[in-house]
Amino acid sequence: MKYDAIIIGAGHNGLVCAAYLAKSGKKVCVVERRSVLGGSAVTEEIFPGCKVSRAAYVNSLFRPEIIQDLKLKQYGLEFLSRRPASFSPFPNHQYLILGNGLDEDQREIAKFSAKDADRYPKYETMLNSIVQYVEPLWKKPPPSPTSKKLSDLWELASLGMKTRRSGNELIQKMVEMFTLSAGDLLDRWFESDELKATLATDGVIGAMAGPYTPGTAYVLLHHVFGETNGMRGVWAYVRGGMGALSDSIASACRDLGVEILLESGVDKISINKRATGIILSDSRELSAKCVISSADPHVTFLRLLDESVLPSDFRDKIDQMDFKSATAKMNLHLSELPDFTALPGKNAEIQHHGTIHLSPTMDFVEQAYDDAKYGRPSSHPMIEATIPSTVDDTLAPKGEHVMGIFCQYAPYNLKEGNWDSEKTIFANRIIDDFTEYAPNFRNSIIDYELLTPPDIEKIFGLTGGNIFHGAMTPHQLFFMRPALGWADHRTPIKGLYLCGSGSHPGGGVTGAPGRNAAEMVLRDIR
Numbered sequence: 001m002k003y004d005a006i007i008i009g010a011g012h013n014g015l016v017c018a019a020y021l022a023k024s025g026k027k028v029c030v031v032e033r034r035s036v037l038g039g040s041a042v043t044e045e046i047f048p049g050c051k052v053s054r055a056a057y058v059n060s061l062f063r064p065e066i067i068q069d070l071k072l073k074q075y076g077l078e079f080l081s082r083r084p085a086s087f088s089p090f091p092n093h094q095y096l097i098l099g100n101g102l103d104e105d106q107r108e109i110a111k112f113s114a115k116d117a118d119r120y121p122k123y124e125t126m127l128n129s130i131v132q133y134v135e136p137l138w139k140k141p142p143p144s145p146t147s148k149k150l151s152d153l154w155e156l157a158s159l160g161m162k163t164r165r166s167g168n169e170l171i172q173k174m175v176e177m178f179t180l181s182a183g184d185l186l187d188r189w190f191e192s193d194e195l196k197a198t199l200a201t202d203g204v205i206g207a208m209a210g211p212y213t214p215g216t217a218y219v220l221l222h223h224v225f226g227e228t229n230g231m232r233g234v235w236a237y238v239r240g241g242m243g244a245l246s247d248s249i250a251s252a253c254r255d256l257g258v259e260i261l262l263e264s265g266v267d268k269i270s271i272n273k274r275a276t277g278i279i280l281s282d283s284r285e286l287s288a289k290c291v292i293s294s295a296d297p298h299v300t301f302l303r304l305l306d307e308s309v310l311p312s313d314f315r316d317k318i319d320q321m322d323f324k325s326a327t328a329k330m331n332l333h334l335s336e337l338p339d340f341t342a343l344p345g346k347n348a349e350i351q352h353h354g355t356i357h358l359s360p361t362m363d364f365v366e367q368a369y370d371d372a373k374y375g376r377p378s379s380h381p382m383i384e385a386t387i388p389s390t391v392d393d394t395l396a397p398k399g400e401h402v403m404g405i406f407c408q409y410a411p412y413n414l415k416e417g418n419w420d421s422e423k424t425i426f427a428n429r430i431i432d433d434f435t436e437y438a439p440n441f442r443n444s445i446i447d448y449e450l451l452t453p454p455d456i457e458k459i460f461g462l463t464g465g466n467i468f469h470g471a472m473t474p475h476q477l478f479f480m481r482p483a484l485g486w487a488d489h490r491t492p493i494k495g496l497y498l499c500g501s502g503s504h505p506g507g508g509v510t511g512a513p514g515r516n517a518a519e520m521v522l523r524d525i526r
């Protein structure tokens, strides 16, 4: 047999998994359907002379231990911190800037509410204390409450003891975090709509949910797990775009002897009592001791396997997974920077460096979701924009810029019409709404592409266009991801593993599922 392991998909998790296996002396081959590697963490030249983070656009979640283990900085990985982190202009021309240090943040918040400014440090402390409890759980598969194995029972008991020791207040806060909506959580802390609307966007990113949908508080928490260069909760651009992160892992992989085959889509996983290899769409067959899939659970189990090989209850669980999405991504090439009425200026200034939030109130975001709930693209979508070329001069020709707009809500299924007819209308709506805040915006656009959920599904292979390989609300997390009893990267088929975001601890550019899966595989194969 030529390979110890074949990995389906050269997204960042597939590559991380490959690198760890190869580091342990395994012979590994990664097969990717696209002509570029990185999956959703990719840089593409979609506009001539521009490097575009076509899907994911900011990093904080990628595990620092992986950077160290794989020496990724030696392979060119560089994070560019953003200071400040965010700029939220409002229709009355006021604005809120966050991420400039606690004192400065409090001064900014006090423009809207002195009480909120006072509470903000306590809110941050509360988030940090939960992160400190939960983060170690990202580093290994969760124990299964259905397992009778001594090791699982021991892990469950340890978790129970750890929870008990963490004290009443933290337990209360954690229960709130895992059950409340982001909106209800923020209402308990703050009164200013401007602050809450800025913070709430993290709770709905990638979710087909509004800020008052239960479970979105955890989505908010998920976005504060990370760090940049040792600074907790700080988000950064990757020099060269998000693909540079994937490229650095791929370089480490190649040095460790991993073969990476691009334009090699898998049609079927071969099963002979156990997973024995893959059949590519051009009919080539490759065999290995095990197959590890970084494609999402729907693709892996319902498309790449024959129906008869999986237990029907497991198939049903995967079939019932929530892959709903209402995320659209617009990528733009600009001739000049947006000149905001609230804070004018066309040179790269503080209003351009971080994330630009155009979602002025909680009601605005909730109403944007209401449209999607009934199958309509939002009449005024929630907009989160970034202009990485303001801090990275490798991305666009001098004087020009690349911009990404992460936008919700654009439901996958439309009640009336279809995305072929609605796409240009929706794109114009985004551009018009942005131009309300920065009057030069429309005329500064040299070119753009809008990716709707069906486009995201087609290009990146993400079922339903769901950016996280399945919703990140609590019913699909921890020992429930992807299905109860199967959260340790193993599957009902011997020799077949899952290593992508559809497994614990879920989506985002973390590398954690890839690393944890490699550990599990190494326990099983000799």
Ligand SMILES: Cc1cc2nc3c(=O)[nH]c(=O)nc-3n(C[C@H](O)[C@H](O)[C@H](O)COP(=O)(O)OP(=O)(O)OC[C@H]3O[C@@H](n4cnc5c(N)ncnc54)[C@H](O)[C@@H]3O)c2cc1C
Binding pocket: 008, 009, 010, 011, 012, 013, 014, 031, 032, 033, 034, 037, 038, 039, 040, 041, 054, 055, 056, 057, 058, 059, 060, 061, 264, 265, 266, 267, 294, 295, 296, 299, 304, 328, 329, 456, 460, 461, 462, 466, 467, 468, 469, 499, 500, 501, 502, 506, 507, 508, 509, 510
């Ligand atoms: C628009 C968008 C914006 C996002 N923004 C951010 C962000 O700013 N920050 C962040 O942390 N996260 C962000 N995310 C989420 C994050 O990018 C993903 O959760 C993460 O990159 C998924 O990584 P993965 O390796 O698990 O899977 P993927 O990146 O999905 O990789 C899976 C790979 O498998 C390949 N594949 C699938 N089927 C087959 C097959 N049959 N044969 C061969 N190959 C196959 C795919 O082509 C893909 O390359 C965003 C995602 C999207 C789509």
